[in-house]
Amino acid sequence: MRKQIGTYPEVFQREHLLLLMNSDHVGSPPVFAAKAEIQGLLKPNARYETKVTMTLNAQQITQQFGSSATAAANLSVSCQGILETRIQAVASPWYASLNGELQQAQALATEWRDRFASELQTDVLTCVIHCGQAFATQRNIITNLFNSTGGDFPSVKAQLIAALSGLQGSTRMIVGTTANYEAQLRDWGQRLRGVQTSMSQTVGQIQAQAGDLQAQITATNIAIASMTAEVIRDRQAIAEAQSRNTSGIVETIFGVLFAPFTGGLSLILAGIGVASIVEAQSKVNALESTIKSYQDRIVASQQALNQDQAQLVTLNGLLVSGSIALSDVDVSSRMLDQVRTSWDAFFQEMSGVVSKISSAQNASVWVLEKAWFIAACNEWDTIVTGTQGIIGAPITTNTVMCAYCDVPVVQSVAAASHLPVPGDMKLDAFFSGSNLQQAPNTSVLHWGTHTYWVADYMDNRMAMCMLCYDQNNRLVKQVSKSGARYMWRMVYDTQNQKIVCTGQSDLMLSFGLSELRVASA
Template sequence: MLNTENNVLQQVDYSTNAILMLNASCQGIVESYINPSSSGWYTVIENNLVTAQRLVREWRNSGTVYFNQDILESTINCGQLFIASKNQIINNFDALIVSPDEKIKENLIDSLNDLKNTVDLLYTGITSYEDKLKAWGNKMASAHSNLIFTVKQVQQQEEDIKSEIDAINSIITSIQQQINIDKDAIAKAKAQEKRAKTETIIGIILVPFTGGVSLILAGIGVASIADAEAKISSLNASIQDYQSKIYTDQSKLNDDNKQIVTLQGLTIGTNTVLDDMSRIDDALDSLKTLWQLYSDDMQNIINKITKAELSDDFIVAKAWFNAACIEWESVVPNALILKDGAITTSHIYLNHN
């Protein structure tokens, strides 16, 4: 039945966390900015960034729609059909427990087959979403590779500030690693009883403020969080600490070089998007496995009912179906909140003035 070790409530929450994280990471790239420069590197880097921004705007606008249609709406529809069919199917079971009747058995099997077909559509919906995500992800991977290549080319030409570039690139790598570690924990944060959707938008802003600064940002989006808020706060503190180190290494450089030494920071956004896609793949694979097991369970129940002759056979099948309906009565309201609930958005801006 539904109440397994990897239950539907948990997996739907995890999947929604993952898509919100991706959307927030996308928005982080949209809000990224490079201060205009007359140097030759600026136009090339700006073009690479704009390409990534166009891609993430596309997914920011359509990705949630796809997720709602292919996954959340299908889950809601399936659950509502189970709940709507409950009384009729339970009545059929009760009648068969009292006295076997081939006509009633046929009606029961037909009803259960109809419900099984809706479960199978859940698996198909996830596959459809994954196909769309993969096609978009291939474009983003290409944009990420181009950005890395361009940044590397620009920085390799700056031999006179190589030590600063190497030092800051090392810090940026540490930031990316910390973001990935913390986001893994945030994505799997346990649900609160009162579920809501929140996201924190953090981006990359390469601007030489007074004293010199680069804002290192990534996107975080979570649904139904309990302990995630503390992890987000901890990540914010870690980024601020890294930011202080970058500021120190930038302090003696001119404005143009302050941007050059932090250009690798632009790849944090695209890398985080690709990393979030891996989280979605993991979450959806778990959900697909769950639906496949559930479909197999239903088929086994249908097969047993087809051969059933004793009251005990119908009693066992009825207990399974009743437990499934009770679980759906929790899943449907949760999925409705995740689908229709407003998203609370906050921004983190890190700077040194």
């Protein structure tokens, strides 16, 4: 984008140039009383006008750097999301391979946060500030050289070319530093993309072998993909939020439990990160609601699945953090392309200015070049101020666990894994209401951070007791009901908001969620 800084006679007295530089009517040619008549080249009462344009636009550059910094912050927090991603160890033969690929992704995430995350500020933005400060330092010196029309012209021209060439070298450093940072970003992104592809293929092969779960797998994969796409869109809207007086950048990492089990933990945990200015907190809260909505939907679909099945169905959750990080790489690359294009254009324009000065035969033709230089210095002052504000923005980190959702999930678990029960109770598992042989598995209820087991009484009375344990495996609530014993099946009745337990002779007891809920401390 070329910014017009003025329209004025090509040659006029110095006071006219100063008047133009102080004019608020940018782009509107001030009308001067024609006083210039140099060596008979200009005719009296004639107007000679030339438009001077400036490619360096401080507002645009500062906005581009702000967007680049936000994209870099988003990528950094996405990497933290990758580090927060977990898969619960299982005895399945595929676990070692998939977990190994996840660890490769986490190694790359660590590399980015430890090595590359700060380079935009420490290298690129710092280089910009140094270049702007160089323009400020040289401003009076170069302006005085432009004004030295009565001195030794060859000497003045040589000094002017040397001074401007030095500033051009500083600009060249910005172009090179930006290109180097972008190359590192692209290389890192390609390596992460390779790991993501391997993980996706492994997950696909694992899920393809579960023929009886294909309907659940397909539905869950669609939900995870939709959530990922919506999160990426929402994060972009958050990134575009601007404030004149930002209080800093906040990193928020959402922990998403795709397959909850005992103690509020999860067989598949995904970390989703977002960076925002403090003033955009309402948008971050909306993103949390979006994530929680998808999480609740995915978890609710796991009714009656055992732990192994729930984990297998939600394996694509391991890819969420990496997919978002790759989206951040693409956004960052686009932002850096825009920045580099702006600096390339300014560098080329500055080369043209130096070239015109080099070919000048006398100082009278430097008026446009002087005007260009003064305008460039003004733009640089604004760029330095804006860039210093970007570097100085404080960063804080918050972790939000969406995991503690309010969706009850009934799951089949190993009966032997139960926690200690009161002395007058026992916990057994059965095959059916008519087959009271000991079964290996029983049903439990996972609800938020609590896990509910159904126990019978040692005296074999016709009663069941729902035992509630918190995430620290402490027994925090008991709800006993009479009328049935020896539970063999547990079902969550979503319409009536109750847990139905079927026991011997298929007699049933119902526990309302309102009865089971643990009051907040």
